[in-house]
Amino acid sequence: xxxxxxxxxxxxxxxxxxxxxxxxxxxxxxxxxxxxxxxxxxxxxxxxxxxxxxxxxxxxxxxxxxxxxxxxxxxxxxxxxxxxxxxxxxxxxxxxxxxxxxxxxxxxxxxxxxxxxxxxxxxxxxxxxxxxxxxxxxxxxxxxxxxxxxxxxxxxxxxxxxxxxxxxxxxxxxxxxxxxxxxxxxxxxxxxxxxxxxxxxxxxxxxxxxxxxxxxxxxxxxxxxxxxxxxxxxxxxxxxxxxxxxxxxxxxxxxxxxxxxxxx
Amino acid sequence: xxxxxxxxxxxxxxxxxxxxxxxxxxxxxxxxxxxxxxxxxxxxxxxxxxxxxxxxxxxxxxxxxxxxxxxxxxxxxxxxxxxxxxxxxxxxxxxxxxxxxxxxxxxxxxxxxxxxxxxxxxxxxxxxxxxxxxxxxxxxxxxxxxxxxxxxxxxxxxxxxxxxxxxxxxxxxxxxxxxxxxxxxxxxxxxxxxxxxxxxxxxxxxxxxxxxxxxxxxxxxxxxxxxxxxxxxxxxxxxxxxxxxxxxxxxxxxxxxxxxxxxxxxxxx
Ligand SMILES: [Zn+2]
Numbered sequence: 001x002x003x004x005x006x007x008x009x010x011x012x013x014x015x016x017x018x019x020x021x022x023x024x025x026x027x028x029x030x031x032x033x034x035x036x037x038x039x040x041x042x043x044x045x046x047x048x049x050x051x052x053x054x055x056x057x058x059x060x061x062x063x064x065x066x067x068x069x070x071x072x073x074x075x076x077x078x079x080x081x082x083x084x085x086x087x088x089x090x091x092x093x094x095x096x097x098x099x100x101x102x103x104x105x106x107x108x109x110x111x112x113x114x115x116x117x118x119x120x121x122x123x124x125x126x127x128x129x130x131x132x133x134x135x136x137x138x139x140x141x142x143x144x145x146x147x148x149x150x151x152x153x154x155x156x157x158x159x160x161x162x163x164x165x166x167x168x169x170x171x172x173x174x175x176x177x178x179x180x181x182x183x184x185x186x187x188x189x190x191x192x193x194x195x196x197x198x199x200x201x202x203x204x205x206x207x208x209x210x211x212x213x214x215x216x217x218x219x220x221x222x223x224x225x226x227x228x229x230x231x232x233x234x235x236x237x238x239x240x241x242x243x244x245x246x247x248x249x250x251x252x253x254x255x256x257x258x259x260x261x262x263x264x
Numbered sequence: 265x266x267x268x269x270x271x272x273x274x275x276x277x278x279x280x281x282x283x284x285x286x287x288x289x290x291x292x293x294x295x296x297x298x299x300x301x302x303x304x305x306x307x308x309x310x311x312x313x314x315x316x317x318x319x320x321x322x323x324x325x326x327x328x329x330x331x332x333x334x335x336x337x338x339x340x341x342x343x344x345x346x347x348x349x350x351x352x353x354x355x356x357x358x359x360x361x362x363x364x365x366x367x368x369x370x371x372x373x374x375x376x377x378x379x380x381x382x383x384x385x386x387x388x389x390x391x392x393x394x395x396x397x398x399x400x401x402x403x404x405x406x407x408x409x410x411x412x413x414x415x416x417x418x419x420x421x422x423x424x425x426x427x428x429x430x431x432x433x434x435x436x437x438x439x440x441x442x443x444x445x446x447x448x449x450x451x452x453x454x455x456x457x458x459x460x461x462x463x464x465x466x467x468x469x470x471x472x473x474x475x476x477x478x479x480x481x482x483x484x485x486x487x488x489x490x491x492x493x494x495x496x497x498x499x500x501x502x503x504x505x506x507x508x509x510x511x512x513x514x515x516x517x518x519x520x521x522x523x524x525x526x527x528x529x530x531x532x533x
Contacts, residue, residue, distance in 0.1 A: 063528055065521040068457050070444070085346050116520035116530065125515070145412075145434045147443070150458045154412060154434040155519035158392055158420045162516045165396040185434075187385035188373075188413040193393050207385035207413070208375040216375045226380060236383050 004202035011036060026243040035180060035200055035243065040089040040104035043139055048102065052094035056101075056128060057121045061085050064148070078109045086117040087142075090125040095137065095186045096201020098258065101129040104139040107181065111143030118146070119156025122190065126163035126174075135173035135254060140191040144184020145244070157189035164193045173257045175250065178205045178228060178237065192236070196253060198246075199228035202255045233257055267464075268437055268455035270429045274369075274408040280482060281322035282309060282367040284370070285407060288486035289365070289493070290315055290322055298349060302382065305346030307337040309352045312362065316494050321357035323350045323418060324367035327408075341374040344387035347417050351391050358400045363497050366404035366418040371436065373414030388417040395420040396516070401500035401508065403493060406430045406462075406471070421511055423496055425473040425489070426462035432470065433460040469518065 009022040011029075018031035026046065027036040044053050064071040079085065093102050094195035103125050105112040112118075122138070129136045145153040167174060176194030180203035187207050199205060206226035208213075214221060224230045231237040241249045265273070273279075290313030298304040310323045325335075327340030334340075342350075350366075357364045373384055395402065402421035410419065410432035419432075426432065435443075439454035442448040465471035469484065473492060478485045500508060521530035 057271045057524075059524055061523040063523050065461060065530075066457065086495075116522045120520045121521055125433050147440050147458065149434075149521075151432055151434055151460070151465065151468065152519055152521065155516065156418055156471065157413065157416060158396075158516045159519050161389070161392040161420070162396040162513050165393050166513065168393075169397055185413055188417075189389040189392055190389070192383075192386040194387035206380050207373065207388070208380065213375055213377055213380065217377060219377050221377055225377070234381050234383065236386055 022145060028243060029099055035202060037107055037180070039108070040084070040106045040139075043104045044089065044091075044093070044102065047137075047250060048093040048095055049097070053091050053102075054093070055089065055091040057090055058085065060117045062115055062117045062149075065152075066148070067149050068148040068150070073150070074110055077125070082106060082108050084109055086121070087112040087114070088118045090121045092132075092134070095247065095254055098135070098251065098254035099132075100135045100137055100167050100254060101125050101132075102123050102137045102139070105141040105179075105186075107141040107179075110146065111145050112141045112186075113146035113153075114156050115146035115149040115153050116156065116159050119153075119159050122160050123163040126160070126167045130163070130167045130170055133170070133172060135175065135257060136167065137177065137193070137250060138190065139177045139179055140182045140186055141179045142182055142184065142186035142191075144186065154185065157185045159194065160190050164190055168193075168195070168261075173254075175253060177241075177246070178231075179203055181205070183207070183209060197236070197237070197238050198241050198249070199231065199239075201228060201240050201242055203228045205231050205237075265429070266452060266456065267431070267459070267461050268452040270461055271409065271431045271437065271455060273429050274427075274431060275371075279408065280479060281329055282326045282369055282407065283329070284482070285367055285405070285486065285489075286313075286322055286324055289490055290320065296353060299345045299352055301348055302345045305343045305349060307340055307342045307370075308346035308350050309437075310349060315363075315365065315497070316490060318494070319360075319362050319495060321353050321362045321364045322367065322368070323353055323364065325370045326419065327369055334386070336386060340370045341372060342370065342414060342417075342519075343374045343379050344382040344384050347373075347387040347391050350418060351394055354391075354395065354398055354402075358398050361400060361503065363401040363403070364398070364421075365493065366402070366421060368404055368406045368410055368415050368418050369408035370411050370414050371409055372411035375415070385527055388413050391417040392420050396512065397509065399505045399509070401493055402512075403496060404433055405475075411436065420516065422515065423463070424471040425474065425475055425492065426465055426471045427475050428462055428477050430462050431455075431460040432462075432465050433458055441473055
């Protein structure tokens with residue numbers, strides 16, 4: 001469809017219903033300032049140096065190995081809606097001149113829940129980075145573990161953490177960037193394991209969901225409960241970085257870690 | 265018994281709680297408290313003692329015997345300071361070359377505003393990460409319910425044992441049913457679909473050992489658990505640190521079923 005190349009893509013803000021051109025918008029609504037969900041490949045386009053991204057493990061697909069009610073249909077629909085095989089895109093890249101490995105989770109794909117494929121791909125990207133002594137930049141987003149894969153989805157938290165631990169123990173840098181929403185098992189594992197933890201403004205980040213906390217405790221929660229700003233206030237986020245400044249910040253952090261490594 | 269019946273069985277009071285296992289398994293016990301950061305969460309009991317002459321560190325989720333204790337221990341749902349206390353004791357065990365034995369029985373990590381404020385997710389994440397590199401043998405025993413991340417934070421160990429009616433799940437069957445079918449009363453169907461029993465875990469390679477329950481002869485039952493623990497620890501203690509850690513890495517590395525290049529990878533037992 002050659003025609004579509006000339007078409008200007010328009011985005012709809014789900015918060016204020018404003019319509020705006022995608023180009024140079026960073027998926028930030030110019031009217032209300034809210035951050036829209038962004039396809040992972042758009043994220044990669046925004047943060048990595050031009051033509052530097054080389055995808056890894058792009059072929060992996062989820063299997064409904066427990067014959068879980070409705071899972072196959074959910075997978076098919078998510079694949080159709082997003083054009084992606086599953087909820088994370090991984091690869092090698094260069095940011096601001098520094099080589100690194102990146103993973104970007106996709107909240108459009110079954111809430112970026114983590115099953116075997118997400119766990120395997122992120123594990124592999126850490127193993128790749130360990131082999132090549134590269135930093136990892138991870139953009140997290142997730143509704144939690146993918147319950148349609150039962151206990152094996154819970155085990156992905158452990159699997160990825162093992163790879164993060166190995167990467168860290170060899171003196172490599174991991175920066176996690178928390179995007180909206182990062183919750184459940186991903187928060188309770190690799191989202192919170194970064195040497196440096198960045199977050200996008202106004203993202204929801206927490207372990208238990210807000211509604212669950214409200215229902216269980218009947219507590220009045222502050223409006224900013226589980227926002228990036230709330231987490232920074234409580235000491236769990238290093239810095240909140242706006243989308244248009246993210247590439248520059250990441251580039252600087254990477255350069256600040258390019259120092260001489262102590263020999264073993 | 266269907267999966268959900270097993271779960272209901274292990275949730276009932278009247279079964280031995282962690283404290284009773286600790287009493288049977290370890291001698292010369294010294295209990296240890298606090299996370300050295302915020303406070304002491306009594307939902308997590310920890311200490312040092314001898315297991316058949318081997319000095320060990322034990323860390324256990326204690327639901328409480330009576331209502332008072334249950335309230336005191338918030339029904340065995342640990343708070344961030346509980347997980348941080350567990351990690352402190354594990355690091356201490358590593359320093360003094362003591363194996364770590366965890367006893368797990370929880371619906372999940374404590375759910376509340378203050379737990380979120382104090383970083384429940386971060387506390388669990390740090391435990392899992394640190395346990396992967398812990399340079400001492402680790403074994404956990406699920407004696408009742410292994411509820412999601414709150415259980416995983418004490419189960420990323422070299423071996424996992426489960427009692428025959430114990431369950432281990434990514435989400436409670438009630439939670440799963442209410443998300444999927446907007447109907448928590450379909451928990452029995454959800455439990456079947458999730459596959460949460462000790463036997464399922466053995467088949468999928470998530471647990472190595474299933475322990476027969478015989479609470480009428482609890483002492484004998486614990487004697488058998490002790491025998492199993494000593495045997496496994498002797499194997500683990502004879503490994504070099506490098507081998508211990510690479511075996512642990514491989515234990516968790518294998519989990520996952522996916523398709524790549526038209527081939528399905530990852531066996532399920
Ligand atoms: Zn708007």
